[in-house]
Amino acid sequence: MTEQGFFYRDTWAEVDLDCISENVTSVKNLLPPDVEIMAVVKANAYGHGDLQVAETALQAGATYLAVAFLDEAIALRNKGIHAPILVLGASRPEDVQMAVKNDITVTVFQKEWLKMAQPHLKQDQKLSIHIKLDTGMGRIGVRKEEELTAIERLISGDSRLVLEGIFTHFATADELDLTYLQQQIENFRQLLSCLKERPRYVHCSNSAAALRFPEVYFNAVRLGIAMYGLTPSLEMEAEIPFPLNEAFSLRSSLVHVKKMNKGDKVSYGATYESKTEEWIGTIPIGYADGWLRRLQGQEVLVDGKRVPIIGRICMDQCMVRLPAEVPVGTTVTLIGKQQDDFISINEIARKLETINYEIPCIISTRVPRIYKKSGKIVELKNYLLPN
Ligand SMILES: *Cc1c(COP(=O)(O)O)cnc(C)c1O
Numbered sequence: 001m002t003e004q005g006f007f008y009r010d011t012w013a014e015v016d017l018d019c020i021s022e023n024v025t026s027v028k029n030l031l032p033p034d035v036e037i038m039a040v041v042k043a044n045a046y047g048h049g050d051l052q053v054a055e056t057a058l059q060a061g062a063t064y065l066a067v068a069f070l071d072e073a074i075a076l077r078n079k080g081i082h083a084p085i086l087v088l089g090a091s092r093p094e095d096v097q098m099a100v101k102n103d104i105t106v107t108v109f110q111k112e113w114l115k116m117a118q119p120h121l122k123q124d125q126k127l128s129i130h131i132k133l134d135t136g137m138g139r140i141g142v143r144k145e146e147e148l149t150a151i152e153r154l155i156s157g158d159s160r161l162v163l164e165g166i167f168t169h170f171a172t173a174d175e176l177d178l179t180y181l182q183q184q185i186e187n188f189r190q191l192l193s194c195l196k197e198r199p200r201y202v203h204c205s206n207s208a209a210a211l212r213f214p215e216v217y218f219n220a221v222r223l224g225i226a227m228y229g230l231t232p233s234l235e236m237e238a239e240i241p242f243p244l245n246e247a248f249s250l251r252s253s254l255v256h257v258k259k260m261n262k263g264d265k266v267s268y269g270a271t272y273e274s275k276t277e278e279w280i281g282t283i284p285i286g287y288a289d290g291w292l293r294r295l296q297g298q299e300v301l302v303d304g305k306r307v308p309i310i311g312r313i314c315m316d317q318c319m320v321r322l323p324a325e326v327p328v329g330t331t332v333t334l335i336g337k338q339q340d341d342f343i344s345i346n347e348i349a350r351k352l353e354t355i356n357y358e359i360p361c362i363i364s365t366r367v368p369r370i371y372k373k374s375g376k377i378v379e380l381k382n383y384l385l386p387n
Contacts, residue, residue, distance in 0.1 A: 006380040006387070007368040010253035010329075011285045013360075014336065014370045015048045017056045017378070019245035023227050024060035026242045027210060035217045037061060038086065038203065040224035041076070042068035047360035048228060048248055049369050049381055051079045057227060058083050064201075066222055070095055073104040086130055086165070088222075090140055093117035100125045105164060107132045109140040111150050114161075121160045129155065130165035130201065135187035136180065137171045145194045152195060165201030166192065167222075174208035174233035181209075185216055208232035212239055230345055230356045246345060248360045249336025250291075250367070254302070254328050256282040266319050267311030279322040281307075283332050286316040290362035291334065298351050300332050304339025335359070 028037060039057035041050045054065050054076060065081065067073050068089040076085060086105045093116035099106045100121070105128040108114050121127055131151060134141025142148050155161040168188045172180045188204055202218035207226035209216055229246035231237045260280050266272040274280070281302070285291045293313045299306040300320060307320045320332070335343055349356045365383035372378065 007382045007385070009284055009368075010255055011283070011289065012251055012368050012370050013047075013363055014249040014251065014372060015052065016245070016247045016249070017052060017371055017373050019229050019247035020048070020053055020056045020227055021060040022245050023229050023247075024057050024062055024223070026244075027221070027223055027226065028061040030211070030241060031217060031221065032214075034219055036063045036201075036220040038064040038066045038220050038222045039227060040066045040088075040206075040222050042066065042072055042088070042224075043361050044072075044365075046224065046228050046357065047363050049371065050076055051081065052369075052371050052379060052381070053227070054081055054083070057223075062223070064220065070098060070104065070106070074098065074102050077102045077104070084128075088132075094120050096120050096127055097122075097125075100127055104128075105130055107140070108151060109134075109142060111142075111147050111154070114151060114154055118154075118158060118160075123160070125160050126162050127160060128162050128164050130167055130199075131163065133166065133168040133188060133191050135168045135191070135204075136184040137169045139169070141168065142191070145191060148191055148194055156196075163199045165199050165203065165220075166195070167201070167203045170204065170206060170209055173206055173212070174236050176235055181213075188216075206232070208236060211241060212236065225357055228360065233355070234346070246336070248345065248363075250285075250334040250363060251336070252283040252285045252332045252334060254281040254326060254330045254332060255284050257322065257326055257328050259325070265311075267314065269312055272311035272319075279325050280310070281320045281322050281326060281330075281332075282317055283320060284317055285334065285367075286314045286318055288315045288364065289367050290364045291318065292352060292362070294352055295348070298348065299343070300334045301338035301341050301343060302326060302330060302332050304341055306341065 039062035041054050044050050045053035065083050065085045066088050070087050070091045073085045073087050091106045096117045108129050109132040132141040134143045155163045201220050203220035204216055205221040207224050210221035225232050229244040260274040260278050262276050264274045287293050298309050309318050310321045311319050345356045345359045348359050368382040
């Protein structure tokens with residue numbers, strides 16, 4: 001398979017599915033056999049591609065998928081995914097029909113929500129539920145014992161409701177100070193102890209907790225960022241028990257290369273001025289692709305060497321200063337390996353003063369994705385021209 005005929009622009013993201021597979025396998029080997037992996041593939045699998053990541057994670061041993069919204073779950077069903085899927089966020093009570101029809105598990109986070117959802121279920125329908133407990137994240141979830149027992153009573157009194165799981169989410173599992181985390185764990189255990197019966201799935205760990213705290217595995221972990229090969233935080237980097245493999249690369253090509261004279265200007269505002277004779281290259285990627293304006297000055301790799309982005313980044317293009325003349329068509333690596341050098345997602349996150357999670361998420365669907373396995377292209381996804 002080649003890129004020819006799948007996209008017509010020299011900018012693409014590469015997703016190495018072997019990396020995803022290895023990361024899931026490493027986590028699986030870390031976990032006891034009775035702890036399942038829920039692969040978190042929300043937000044188009046953190047920008048990597050929901051279907052491709054879901055299939056890869058399931059093949060590598062994940063048994064459950066999790067997304068943020070019902071639409072994301074339905075999209076996976078429409079693409080032929082049969083594995084169980086949990087919607088972590090709030091669904092609308094009136095949409096439980098869609099969840100039932102598509103065999104999707106929803107999160108119950110409030111008694112009132114459940115009461116509003118009940119009238120939307122038909123007599124013979126079964127709605128699979130995980131209860132979300134708010135033990136300190138302050139986002140969604142049941143906070144009080146009375147509310148939890150009331151929900152449990154509502155569920156056991158309604159044969160259409162099937163309680164399959166219960167979970168919570170940590171606010172600080174990636175930090176070195178464990179005080180707040182311990183408080184959350186205690187709150188979780190306390191609330192669990194009020195249940196008449198524990199459901200099949202009890203889960204609280206995100207990637208950070210899954211990599212660090214075996215005492216809170218219960219029987220499933222929700223694996224997001226680490227599956228993509230990224231460290232949940234720089235703070236806990238030293239505690240990662242095995243190497244993580246970054247799956248996401250971002251590449252472009254030089255589409256125009258020219259010699260500029262001393263004093264010639266580049267890009268909007270004419271803020272960049274050549275100091276001597278300089279070779280300037282143009283690459284077709286800009287802020288509309290998620291390559292944000294604040295990345296001005298960031299280095300990219302050309303022929304394995306670092307060159308800076310100069311002048312303002314435009315919506316669709318930006319310019320780099322080359323050490324010498326380089327042929328048009330030369331590959332430019334913005335994220336990933338090229339020869340002996342590597343630009344990590346963490347490096348881009350640092351430049352943007354944000355966390356690594358944001359970076360692949362904001363690379364827009366205008367950028368086609370190329371999927372690789374064993375170094376070979378196995379699939380191409382062009383969101384603009386779906387085949
Ligand atoms: C996004 C999310 C996760 C995954 O977190 P990572 O830090 O990426 O592993 C797990 N649980 C919930 C509720 C989430 O929203």
